[in-house]
Amino acid sequence: MSHSTRWEYSNGTGSHTILWHDGGSHTPAIHAPYVGRAVFHPSNGSLTLEDVQESDSGIYRVTVSGGDRESLEILLEVLKPVSRPQLWSSSLVAQATGEVVCEVAEGRVDTITWKKDGQPLSPDRGFHTSNSRSILYLRPAKKSDCGSYSCNASNGISWQETSLNITIAGLSRPLKDTLRVAVVAVVFAVISACGLIIPACQSQKLRIRGELWRWLSAYTSGLVCVACILDCTAGILWMREEGPSVAILLPEIILTYFTVLTFLVSSVVIFQPMIFIQLKSKSAQRTMGYAAPGAAVVAVVMASFLIKNIYQRHGEGCAAFVDVTTLVLSTAAVSALPLLTIFLCYHTTQGRQEEPDVCWIDKARAFEMSQPGTVDTTPS
Template sequence: MSLCRPRELLGNTWVLLAGLLVLFPRALAAPGPVLKAAAVGSSVLLPGLENIILRDSLCWEFLNGSGPRPILQHRGGVLPPALHAPYAGRAVFHPSNGSLLLEDVQESDSGTYRVTGGRESLEFQLEVLQPVSRPQLWASSLVARATGRVVCEVAEGRVGSITWRKDGQPLSPDRVSWLSSSCSVLYLRPAKRSDCGSYSCNASNGISWQETSLEVTIEGGELWRWLSCYTCGLVCIACILEGTAGVLWMWEEGPSVAVILPEITLSYLTVVTFLVATTVIFQPADFSHLKSRKAQRTMGYAAPGAVVAVVLSSSFLIKSIHQRHEGGCTEFMDVTILVASTAAVAALPLLAIGLCYQRTQGWHKDNDGSWTDKVSSFEMSQPGTKDTIPS
């Protein structure tokens, strides 16, 4: 008796493997469901089994939480079988290949569909989605060295993911939090000059995507705003007073080119400094839209140029007044005390600006703290939300 029969042993092995494939086809193959995404109102074709023939029995069913719901039972032949509600009239079965066409699908049609024929079966995971609407992108008050936020919110459609970009480059997910499935917040902690730029928010799901961009500027802070407004406003008032003094001088001495030219310059500087002061307070973001070099230089040199013009004009008028007093017998009044007291009074608003700045900084801190508390409480109440964008 031979102890080694390789041919018989190899044949028995193949028989054993074939028997396992017949007994446990699903355990060995076990393919996952085929994922499909479709828009609301569209038609979806679910293909049948590859080895189906006309005389084979075929069953389509919908799987949900309460158990399988039958769609149709095909027992062979070329005539299409009757479809069960609610698929009658909105589904088409093709006996030749066993495929099922779903028409005018709705979000309630989302779920798992299974086709079974003999010992074979195939599952489809269908997700019916509304197209996402264009995101709404807005920013909180962005001040240098304070916490800033850029919010992206989608009004319609189930959002699968939200991604952020700055100047075309993707941003780190560590800076992003999800307040809900359709709202994402980008944090600037703390906001700085390098954060200025174009931010875009891309919302997408399995069937659509939309993107919105926003130009973000960082203000120099409340102190910068108030000091700029005070400086330009003070220079504007000085230009007005100096221009009035020049007009009164010409009223008595007569027109003079030495006074007319400075008057024209002072009038121009009065308008520019007034516009700069009001824009700094009410519309500081408008400065970011100034792309012209000429406009930027005009804004930058307006206040210093006005100071030089006022000093030169004042020197000319004081010298003229002094010459007129020398022609009389009265003593010339020393204006040093008057100038010093005027400078002291003009410096008083600086104290008020400092106090307002301190109060504003405290308000910003309280506002940032309350916003952080709201975000934390919202995230704790939403067990499905994550601190970062899901993949």
């Protein structure tokens, strides 16, 4: 009696015939996708699969029909070794939500486990696994999250592990920009203060006068004006990240006032210096005279306050602090160059002058004394 043999495949969604052999001597036809990969052995009815793939996993059923009908089901599971996981992280900033991602490109993954500094992480850290990807959430990221993280992916026949050093930045990109702006502002304010202090420390005989004094006054006032503008900008950037604060809003108002005042002083000294000569009000003279020094002090205090707060915020992470050495040196060199030029011109021309120039403040006093009703109180 001849026996017929049928091989079928089922993967849970459907089944189809691989081959059917009626017991004769002819070779049975192999159905796709097993053409060229399946070899049937008529002597014992067995089936050999070559070049197996993960898609070949499923249930194989062989049915032998003769005097009795008998079936046998065989569960076949084909596994491919997992590839080395790829491990990367999002931008990790202190107090913000971050994530570390582990993804396996090849091979079915049964399990993904995490370790930090060689110690297994507890399951309550917020893992999320989807197919061959696992995400470790840091909510929020903090300094204690810094360290070496490893991701281990495995299946029934293999495992692979990858490590990544995680660094939590204390400062976001906007706060780094705030730091740079504040640093430039404090350098400008300090250089302008030097331009105000150095002439004041000189003796009356060696003090800068004439046109050089006018350009020195215009430059120092303009430089401290720019410092105030930069401080205001840094304060706005800080509040965009940290929210409004009275400690920032009040100095912003004061800086705005000094910005306008120093801009007016600088413009008047350059384009209309006679306005100072005709200025009679003592309070107005004091306001104009103390505008640049006051603005420099406020600008330095405001910038120092921002830098201190930014440094404290940096301490919440483990990344290196922003290196501003090059920025400080280049800004100081550029801003101090006009001052050095003015002082160099003064000392170069001082020896060739037969009589000292009369500065525009002296002209103002002369103009005031020339007005009707003015009494000369200078002792004879």
